[in-house]
Amino acid sequence: MINEKMMQLGNVRSVIRELFEYGKKRIAEVGAENVYDFSLGNPSVPAPAEVNAALIELLQTKDDNYLHGYTSAQGDANTRAAIAADLNKRFGTSFRADNFYMTCGAAASLKISLTALYTPGDEVITFTPYFPEYRVFVETTGAKFVEVQSDPDTFQIDFDNLEAAINEKTKAIIMNSPNNPSGVVFKTASIEKLAALLEARAAEYGHPIYLITDEPYRELVYDAETEVPYVTKYYKNTIVCYSYSKSLSLPGERIGYILVPDEIENSADVYAAVCGAGRALGYVCAPSLAQHMVEKCTGLVSDLSIYKENRDLLYNTLTEYGYSCVYPDGAFYLFVKTMEPDAGAFCERAKAHDLLLVPADSFGTPGYLRIAYCVQTDMIRRALPAFKALADEYRS
């Protein structure tokens, strides 16, 4: 008599959460210094100092109605103007405040966008590997979730696979770059080719195919030459879903936005549907104090030097130990081939070394594991012998 699907979603803990709980138990047994938990994508570097300073200054100088009162459903107008100005400066775009709808983070942005676009029969495509909650958001909205396998050597888009998957029911494609879990950044050439394909198919089917770009990791790249193309400049029917969870290290605060550019077909209608979906899903407005902080802090980024150090240390050492892994341009994940086909079995053997690694089957890519390196560098150093011992087991 209650919703079985919701009950199941509530009961089935994610693999990641299971590992995290196991880690807490194991820490109690052998001590925190002997457990190497690479399971959670919880930022390990603090927020930029300006964030807490801005929050304290707001609390000390503004009245409660401003701080804690309802903003409009779209979000505070000054906050949206500040975000538009920052993006325009960085990417040469021409967004206006009214292109933005403030949300409770990227998950909310995605769910609201999917709900705004949904009509019966829809299919929504994503590329492997992908964040497992995409399946949840798409399927509970009513659409069919379609996985497109990426090029296994680069984790860039495999266009043969994509061309075979797109059909007249395709409503949208969810793209995530820098990617969780592969760390790969989609190249400009890939995005141009994707745009051309979507334009052609849209013309053939007589309706747009929306590109939903999930971008919480946009700023998390570590090499000067890595460019993360701003997708709206390449494909007009793009909806950007952003979160400050990773750039400002604020995952618990649930603050982000949806960007509906003017260039999108029937942009006023799409924006209205976004507002309607936010209303229908019970989002009244994004948290007000966090919105006011964003007005002052959008465009800032946490100190990423630790992530870069972690990535370099892990990537260089693990490949030296014989692990195989696409070079991760960004995000804070390493996506590693397991040394036996069953990733679950491999990660179980890793647990014997107190290495907590996430098998990637639920990311749509069997035979891989995810390492979240948003951790203390010292823990990585302590974990390296365990990684070596694990690899050695597969060589003997």
Place this chain on the structure above:
Amino acid sequence: MINEKMMQLGNVRSVIRELFEYGKKRIAEVGAENVYDFSLGNPSVPAPAEVNAALIELLQTKDDNYLHGYTSAQGDANTRAAIAADLNKRFGTSFRADNFYMTCGAAASLKISLTALYTPGDEVITFTPYFPEYRVFVETTGAKFVEVQSDPDTFQIDFDNLEAAINEKTKAIIMNSPNNPSGVVFKTASIEKLAALLEARAAEYGHPIYLITDEPYRELVYDAETEVPYVTKYYKNTIVCYSYSKSLSLPGERIGYILVPDEIENSADVYAAVCGAGRALGYVCAPSLAQHMVEKCTGLVSDLSIYKENRDLLYNTLTEYGYSCVYPDGAFYLFVKTMEPDAGAFCERAKAHDLLLVPADSFGTPGYLRIAYCVQTDMIRRALPAFKALADEYRS
């Protein structure tokens, strides 16, 4: 090619929001002191001083991972324990931290609860007058929204109407006491009678009928003798949806909870479905800083003396002028009979006096208007001649 219903929900501004925008325009024309805006339920009293003090202390003393990191999806365990302890002290209940699921406010609580319970064919009942978004939440979840007219003299439950409306498809009843917009508090006798009816029908149909109590106004009552019964003590299949928006004057912060008591049938399944629905709807966790503040501030209430003064002044004066209105025990609304049957026409005439009043048709009760008295008392005093002039027009 996008969702028509969502587009419509985004495009159709609520009557309340329309009035608010009109008020801003009118203020520019005649000055703020000459416009009497009673449209919005935005708390006019500040948060208790402890709220901002707790936020500043947290920001100054805790590390960023604690302040801004993900909490568990259910919410921070210490926060939930503090809420349980406060309720147990006030109401003699025996809740545990694990009965609570933290949410982004009452709208999220309601939408998540409805989604958790929904199965095809469901009907969800509410009593008139009701907060118009209930219809949006119920219908977009897939259920049929059923209005039950209340006793027009008291706005307590009309049990003949309710008995006729309940059938085997009835999944839940949404109850809101103190009520927005009538200000009425449901009496203990009503709740006992409601519980008996629901038990009997549940036995007849072989499935529970859930009582969803939407309680953001629980603490907003003004007379010593007004008791707001704690509903879980009268009916076991009760789900409580709470928000701190009104008690702590924090409507923009989006912080509240769902309470699933142990007494509810299959409580573990219902709780799991709540967790699953939160996940499916894109709520990852409630805002973390606000959760930590609630740990320290749950049970506090803003200074309500201004609301009491406003209520007494308005109720006494308007009834003296000839307006008819049920005595409002709580919340911060006065629900007044319009002096002509068409509430919209009456409120248009009020606008000629620069009185901004909300016609209550969308609350399921034609022939009434809502006055939100969460305003400056001085504005009420200045508005009284306009109320008198308006009433006089209908007498001449």
